Amino acid sequence: MRSRDGNNPFSLTIWAVAFLVSLPLYGSEYLISYRSVVKNAMLYNENLFVSKTMQKCEGQEQEPIIFSNKNHQSLKKILSNSNEEFIEYLHRLGLLVQHKEEKSNFNHTSTTILTLKTRCFKVDFNEDFVTIAPIN
Numbered sequence: 001m002r003s004r005d006g007n008n009p010f011s012l013t014i015w016a017v018a019f020l021v022s023l024p025l026y027g028s029e030y031l032i033s034y035r036s037v038v039k040n041a042m043l044y045n046e047n048l049f050v051s052k053t054m055q056k057c058e059g060q061e062q063e064p065i066i067f068s069n070k071n072h073q074s075l076k077k078i079l080s081n082s083n084e085e086f087i088e089y090l091h092r093l094g095l096l097v098q099h100k101e102e103k104s105n106f107n108h109t110s111t112t113i114l115t116l117k118t119r120c121f122k123v124d125f126n127e128d129f130v131t132i133a134p135i136n
């Protein structure tokens with residue numbers, strides 16, 4: 001049955017449902033990298049870089065992590081608010097570890113550098129939470 005404007009309401013409903021179902025499949029993709037430097041057992045420097053990708057990342061998603069997003073914040077703010085939990089998650093993904101020790105005249109110095117090379121993550125923003133999954 002057609003409505004007065006000539007559109008079939010059933011076909012519009014199908015398109016609306018198809019659009020709403022496909023929304024979770026298309027998340028934004030971000031490039032995230034991390035680096036921390038520890039000198040003599042004290043955190044010397046820590047950097048977390050987040051930027052939106054310009055090209056589509058290819059690969060399969062891995063195990064995601066979910067954060068609360070009740071205030072509809074940006075990804076950078078969400079990660080800075082949940083810094084410790086996200087850094088532990090990055091440790092499970094695998095970080096490059098460089099360690100150097102020097103001893104001279106009873107002085108002992110050590111430097112450890114942890115690095116997550118730039119990696120692509122799929123990020124889905126929903127009403128009250130955000131899902132972040134690395135892409136391999």
